[in-house]
Amino acid sequence: MTSVPHIDPGKETLPLFCGVDVGGTNIKIGLVDDHGNTVEYKKIPTNETEGPQRYMERTTEVIREMMNAIGRPMDNIASIGLATPGTMDIEGGMLLEPHNLPNSYNFPIRDCLSQLTGRPVVYANDANAAAFGEYWLGSGKEFRSIIMLTLGTGVGGGIIVDDLLIDGEHSHGGELGHIIIDFSENARTIPTGQRGHLEAYASGTAIIKRTQEALAMDLKKESSLHARIDGGEKLSPLMVAQEAEKSDSLSLHIVMETARYLGIGIVSLMHTIDPGAVILGGAINFGGHETELGRKFLDRVRQEVKARAFPVPAKYTVVDFARLGGDAGYLGAAGKARVVAHRDSLTT
Amino acid sequence: MTSVPHIDPGKETLPLFCGVDVGGTNIKIGLVDDHGNTVEYKKIPTNETEGPQRYMERTTEVIREMMNAIGRPMDNIASIGLATPGTMDIEGGMLLEPHNLPNSYNFPIRDCLSQLTGRPVVYANDANAAAFGEYWLGSGKEFRSIIMLTLGTGVGGGIIVDDLLIDGEHSHGGELGHIIIDFSENARTIPTGQRGHLEAYASGTAIIKRTQEALAMDLKKESSLHARIDGGEKLSPLMVAQEAEKSDSLSLHIVMETARYLGIGIVSLMHTIDPGAVILGGAINFGGHETELGRKFLDRVRQEVKARAFPVPAKYTVVDFARLGGDAGYLGAAGKARVVAHRDSLTT
Numbered sequence: 001m002t003s004v005p006h007i008d009p010g011k012e013t014l015p016l017f018c019g020v021d022v023g024g025t026n027i028k029i030g031l032v033d034d035h036g037n038t039v040e041y042k043k044i045p046t047n048e049t050e051g052p053q054r055y056m057e058r059t060t061e062v063i064r065e066m067m068n069a070i071g072r073p074m075d076n077i078a079s080i081g082l083a084t085p086g087t088m089d090i091e092g093g094m095l096l097e098p099h100n101l102p103n104s105y106n107f108p109i110r111d112c113l114s115q116l117t118g119r120p121v122v123y124a125n126d127a128n129a130a131a132f133g134e135y136w137l138g139s140g141k142e143f144r145s146i147i148m149l150t151l152g153t154g155v156g157g158g159i160i161v162d163d164l165l166i167d168g169e170h171s172h173g174g175e176l177g178h179i180i181i182d183f184s185e186n187a188r189t190i191p192t193g194q195r196g197h198l199e200a201y202a203s204g205t206a207i208i209k210r211t212q213e214a215l216a217m218d219l220k221k222e223s224s225l226h227a228r229i230d231g232g233e234k235l236s237p238l239m240v241a242q243e244a245e246k247s248d249s250l251s252l253h254i255v256m257e258t259a260r261y262l263g264i265g266i267v268s269l270m271h272t273i274d275p276g277a278v279i280l281g282g283a284i285n286f287g288g289h290e291t292e293l294g295r296k297f298l299d300r301v302r303q304e305v306k307a308r309a310f311p312v313p314a315k316y317t318v319v320d321f322a323r324l325g326g327d328a329g330y331l332g333a334a335g336k337a338r339v340v341a342h343r344d345s346l347t348t
Numbered sequence: 349m350t351s352v353p354h355i356d357p358g359k360e361t362l363p364l365f366c367g368v369d370v371g372g373t374n375i376k377i378g379l380v381d382d383h384g385n386t387v388e389y390k391k392i393p394t395n396e397t398e399g400p401q402r403y404m405e406r407t408t409e410v411i412r413e414m415m416n417a418i419g420r421p422m423d424n425i426a427s428i429g430l431a432t433p434g435t436m437d438i439e440g441g442m443l444l445e446p447h448n449l450p451n452s453y454n455f456p457i458r459d460c461l462s463q464l465t466g467r468p469v470v471y472a473n474d475a476n477a478a479a480f481g482e483y484w485l486g487s488g489k490e491f492r493s494i495i496m497l498t499l500g501t502g503v504g505g506g507i508i509v510d511d512l513l514i515d516g517e518h519s520h521g522g523e524l525g526h527i528i529i530d531f532s533e534n535a536r537t538i539p540t541g542q543r544g545h546l547e548a549y550a551s552g553t554a555i556i557k558r559t560q561e562a563l564a565m566d567l568k569k570e571s572s573l574h575a576r577i578d579g580g581e582k583l584s585p586l587m588v589a590q591e592a593e594k595s596d597s598l599s600l601h602i603v604m605e606t607a608r609y610l611g612i613g614i615v616s617l618m619h620t621i622d623p624g625a626v627i628l629g630g631a632i633n634f635g636g637h638e639t640e641l642g643r644k645f646l647d648r649v650r651q652e653v654k655a656r657a658f659p660v661p662a663k664y665t666v667v668d669f670a671r672l673g674g675d676a677g678y679l680g681a682a683g684k685a686r687v688v689a690h691r692d693s694l695t696t
Binding site for chain 1 (some may be wrong): 492507512517518519523524527529532543609613616
């Protein structure tokens with residue numbers, strides 16, 4: 001997404017919102033208007049080793065530069081939305097022990113940014129914020145409620161119902177990789193040792209593990225993956241996707257099995273939240289709508305959902321890929337800030 | 349609960365809400381004030397064979413009598429909350445195909461009651477309404493968000509977050525008996541044939557089935573259940589509870605296994621909603637806090653939750669029995685009507 005240097009002068013009285021999405025590598029910062037148009041956007045390196053105070057100062061400098069660029073004062077930002085990875089205390093505005101931000105433990109990041117900018121800051125989990133972005137401006141924008149599953153190294157997620165982002169009472173809302181799909185004692189484990197979680201079956205890490213197991217059973221070495229690994233490449237979900245695209249049957253089986261597991265988890269979520277749409281986001285989307293493999297993957301998810309869900313939600317719930325990619329986080333952070341600001345203006 | 353014939357005269361200007369909980373056998377009707385006090389209450393037989401128009405007319409007569417009894421006009425009822433079993437279309441106000449109300453299929457029950465009473469009517473699923481009752485006035489009243497599981501012939505439920513009852517986009521919100529806890533091909537089935545649902549393990553029906561299986565394996569007939577069944581009694585969850593209380597080990601095992609299955613399902617729900625409390629309601633509570641068996645059952649649920657949930661929600665999420673019994677439905681229906689009325693008065 002490129003910056004739009006000048007906004008429509010007629011819109012200058014509209015409130016602005018700022019979305020800040022802090023990741024282990026980069027911080028994405030966007031000024032967003034009330035309709036979700038990105039007015040200014042910049043990505044800066046996190047340089048996390050400098051510590052959170054410093055990267056929040058640099059974030060603040062960028063926000064000031066952006067406001068200068070459009071000739072508006074800082075207090076034209078109605079509210080800032082700040083998204084970070086967990087663990088975190090959303091209500092208290094604290095980073096607790098975020099694995100991706102090892103120099104930022106137990107840091108009051110929300111109030112830090114609020115002090116630096118002089119603006120109110122609304123805090124969110126990054127996966128939840130991405131879900132809010134898709135809800136406001138992406139694949140979920142036609143719906144009153146959505147669930148998003150984010151497929152990466154782990155499986156994250158977010159839930160929005162009627163503009164309400166379900167953060168959870170203890171900042172653990174939408175940890176959708178951690179619903180239990182198999183309670184048996186030989187169920188697969190996640191790195192923390194817990195058994196039977198969706199993430200143990202459908203994450204990037206799980207795809208690698210399941211592929212390794214399948215390759216160990218492939219005694220005749222029929223899979224084309226063997227040659228690449230023997231050639232020194234490291235097994236990855238991308239490699240599995242590439243070979244599946246070339247019709248390697250072992251790789252294709254892994255991809256379709258991943259879809260099946262996701263479908264099972266999605267049914268539990270449909271019978272809990274019954275959303276208008278279930279959105280699949282994250283890096284591991286097997287090409288999305290752009291490739292035949294992505295479309296096959298999505299069809300297999302939908303097939304499992306239709307087979308297992310109750311007839312009415314099975315018929316009407318839309319299951320689709322996300323649309324905003326890596327922009328979902330800052331857009332959703334801004335979106336959550338916007339909804340909170342509008343709600344506060346109603347009730348005060 | 350007995351009727352309170354006269355309300356505090358000083359409260360006469362407060363709005364009133366009416367809760368109507370339609371079941372297959374009875375209709376419970378209560379007038380409830382803004383603080384949740386029941387001002388008038390009556391239970392009438394549904395006589396469902398007469399059809400929904402007639403039982404809604406009789407309900408309206410009761411509401412009029414109640415308002416006469418306290419000397420206030422009908423329009424002092426700010427809103428009526430109506431709860432029924434599903435299947436239903438909550439937004440459209442329609443009964444669709446409720447199994448318990450076989451003469452009421454495809455009936456516009458919400459608008460029928462609204463026309464008869466001249467008051468606005470807010471519609472809810474009965475299990476969701478019961479959850480709202482516990483949230484407003486029962487075991488959930490200290491919390492911003494709760495999940496309730498209702499243990500009966502089936503397993504029902506409801507979810508409330510920040511006063512928002514999650515009805516679902518297709519009236520299937522909070523169908524908490526239908527999360528999948530075992531995706532394997534030999535998982536237990538529910539009557540509709542679907543596999544691995546929580547209800548296939550933890551409902552009254554499932555308790556009977558699992559007990560029958562255990563008795564068939566009990567070749568030495570050590571369980572005290574055999575004598576009762578051989579004496580002509582019909583196996584029931586109550587009988588299992590009674591023998592478990594007398595330390596019959598097979599029966600006790602069934603009860604504790606039920607607790608374990610519930611704990612597994614609850615962990616999925618905690619990682620989805622992350623509520624302040626998880627409330628266990630419904631007829632099958634093994635005596636609740638009143639009996640040693642009930643307390644053992646609850647301890648076993650909590651133990652499974654602590655073993656499987658992430659540390660923070662495991663530590664802080666309250667798991668407890670419901671408190672309102674059969675009153676939860678009409679109270680929650682009134683409570684939902686109240687919240688909608690207050691919200692509408694804010695936004696219009």
